[in-house]
Amino acid sequence: MSKVIPVLGVLAIMVAGPARAQSRYELVTNWPTFPPGLFFGSRDGWPDQAARDRAAAAAARRAQAMGQTPGRQQAQEPSQPPLYGQGVSGIAIDDQDRIYVFNRGMQTVLVFDREGKFIRGGGEKDAQGRPIIGGWLHSGEVDWEGNVWVVERDNHRIVKLNPALDRVVLQLGTAGQPGNDATHFDRPSGISVLRSGNLIVTDGYGNNRVVMYSREGRFIKQAGLRAGGPDDRGTGPGEFHLPHQAAVDANDNIFVVDRENKRIQVFDRNLTYVREFANPGWNPWDIAISRQGDDGFGYIADHAGERVHKIALADGKILATWGRPGRGPGEFDWVHGMAVDSRGAVYAADTYGQRVQKFVPVTASRRAGGPR
Numbered sequence: 170m171s172k173v174i175p176v177l178g179v180l181a182i183m184v185a186g187p188a189r190a191q192s193r194y195e196l197v198t199n200w201p202t203f204p205p206g207l208f209f210g211s212r213d214g215w216p217d218q219a220a221r222d223r224a225a226a227a228a229a230r231r232a233q234a235m236g237q238t239p240g241r242q243q244a245q246e247p248s249q250p251p252l253y254g255q256g257v258s259g260i261a262i263d264d265q266d267r268i269y270v271f272n273r274g275m276q277t278v279l280v281f282d283r284e285g286k287f288i289r290g291g292g293e294k295d296a297q298g299r300p301i302i303g304g305w306l307h308s309g310e311v312d313w314e315g316n317v318w319v320v321e322r323d324n325h326r327i328v329k330l331n332p333a334l335d336r337v338v339l340q341l342g343t344a345g346q347p348g349n350d351a352t353h354f355d356r357p358s359g360i361s362v363l364r365s366g367n368l369i370v371t372d373g374y375g376n377n378r379v380v381m382y383s384r385e386g387r388f389i390k391q392a393g394l395r396a397g398g399p400d401d402r403g404t405g406p407g408e409f410h411l412p413h414q415a416a417v418d419a420n421d422n423i424f425v426v427d428r429e430n431k432r433i434q435v436f437d438r439n440l441t442y443v444r445e446f447a448n449p450g451w452n453p454w455d456i457a458i459s460r461q462g463d464d465g466f467g468y469i470a471d472h473a474g475e476r477v478h479k480i481a482l483a484d485g486k487i488l489a490t491w492g493r494p495g496r497g498p499g500e501f502d503w504v505h506g507m508a509v510d511s512r513g514a515v516y517a518a519d520t521y522g523q524r525v526q527k528f529v530p531v532t533a534s535r536r537a538g539g540p541r
Contacts (some may be wrong), residue, residue, distance in 0.1 A: 192479070192489045194515060194528040196499045201268075201285030201525065203488040210274045210523035228237050249272065256520040258357075259308030259506040263315060264460050266510040270525055271309040271319065276400040277301050278309070278317060278334055283510055285527070291334025292319055295344075308373075308455075308506065309416060312362040322356045322374060339386055341370065347374045349398045351388035363421045363438060371412040371425065376412050377401050379412050379425055381440045392440050402432055406443040414455045418482060419462035426453045431468065433485060446485030451478070457507035457515070458482070468515050475501040477528070496522050 244334025259271040266283040277292035292301055307322035316330035326342035347355040362368055366384030378397025381389040391414075395405035402410040410429035417423055421438035432447035433456065452473035458466075466488070469478040476492035492501050505526075506518035515528045 185474040191429070192533040194479075194489065194491055195208045195531055196527055197285075197437065197514075197527040198498065199285070200527040201281040201287065201332055204287050204442065207276070207279070208274070208523075209272055209525070210268065210477075211278070218530045231517045256503075256523040257506065257518040257525060258404070258520060259320075259455075260516055260518045260525055261309050261317075261324050262313045262460065262508040262510055262516070263311040264313075266512070268508060268510075268516055268525070269309060269317060271306050271506075273306055273520075275382060277306065277319065278330070280334075283512075283514070289334065292330050294337075295328055301510055306527065307357070308359045312364055313364065313366070317361070318360045320357055320360055322358060325356060325375075327357060327360055327370065329355070341477045348374055349378065349396055354380075355399060358412065361415045361417055361423065363423075365421065365438065367438075369415050369417070369440070370422055371415055372397070373409065373428070375399050375413040377403070377409045377411065379409065379415070379423075379436075380439065385471055387392055390440055392436065402429075406445065407434070407436075409434075413453075416458040416467065417462060418454045418458050424456050424458065424467060424482065426456055428452070428454060447524060448478075448480075448485060448487055450474075457509045459509045459511065460470070461511065466509075468509050470504040470507045473503060474503055475519075477501075477504065477507070477515065479515075491528070492517075493505075499526070499528075501526075 184211050185501045190485055222498055244467055256273055257270055261269045270279040272279055275351050276523050278288040279290045280288040282288055290467035293298055296364045301319060305321045305323040307320045309320055310318045312520045317330040317334060318327055320327050324344055326340055326344045328337045329339035342354040343352055346353055349355060354372045357370055358369060359371040360371040368382040370380045372378050376397050376399060378391050378393030380391040383389060394401040394408040411485055413427045413428035423436040425434045427434050431452050432445050433453060434445045435443045437443055450473055451471045453469050454472045456468040457468040465482050467482050469479045469480055471478055475494040476490055478487045479489040480487055492499060496502050501519040503520040504517055505520045508516040513530045516525055518525045
């Protein structure tokens with residue numbers, strides 16, 4: 170049975186004015202629950218990560234035998250994982266608060282309700298009957314009709330699945346062929362859907378551009394330096410160095426994670442640059458905005474400190490922070506995916522932790538010791 174516990178390493182920042190509400194979060198334990206035989210990522214992890222963990226444990230034992238005690242931070246931080254591996258690559262949410270987990274494991278997409286009960290899985294084959302290979306997944310999204318978009322990064326394509334997850338109905342990009350024109354990507358990283366149905370693709374691992382398509386997959390325009398190709402990195406307005414993910418608010422403003430520039434760039438619904446913001450010391454990897462998108466808040470997966478931030482979308486001001494490196498409750502090992510539901514609960518996925526954790530806002534009554 171799930172319960173709520175305080176989050177380890179919480180830094181709660183109280184601010185004046187309307188943004189003060191919901192400035193602290195607690196972890197919901199035992200979320201989600203799995204039917205027998207189902208799990209995230211790889212049951213045994215991956216060999217090189219396990220070897221690193223064994224080496225770190227042996228080093229700690231040697232230090233203790235010599236009368237040396239490893240520092241607290243050294244003991245908590247996970248060993249450096251390989252660049253690619255198994256685990257949870259991303260998460261998304263629909264208008265019924267169902268959580269979609271994009272999984273580098275035995276099943277491509279796993280769906281849970283708000284309480285953590287498993288609903289269904291799928292997304293195993295494309296329109297030609299070829300497997301959608303979980304190891305290539307990077308992220309995904311759920312559109313306004315309940316269709317599910319899956320980003321196959323290393324296969325250079327994005328596929329649209331029907332709500333039942335048993336049929337591919339559209340493909341963007343050309344499988345196995347990198348490029349930076351209207352019909353090719355170079356290791357795309359994310360997709361978002363505007364209320365108009367237009368699609369926003371962050372084409373970021375090989376290219377350095379953000380591309381807009383119609384709901385039918387017709388190229389409309391792109392943003393980036395020059396052609397937005399592999400060598401077209403930039404630091405100016407509307408230029409990118411690895412655009413990683415994006416999210417949209419109620420007015421279809423587009424908030425793009427410009428990962429290696431360590432900033433968020435904001436564009437309007439026509440993919441025209443508006444403004445940007447950043448915070449010292451952070452490295453955003455994902456941003457989540459609620460489906461309603463009208464509360465003025467965003468949630469950042471910050472790889473720099475393996476933590477989550479709640480921010481004000483108006484100026485990027487950090488309102489709350491929680492998490493630290495590790496694999497314990499409330500800790501993260503490569504925090505990579507974010508979502509927030511209609512009740513304000515925040516979901517964070519860490520790739521090498523191979524899990525999704527749910528955090529709920531602490532109400533005034535809870536802070537005062539009232540009933541939970």
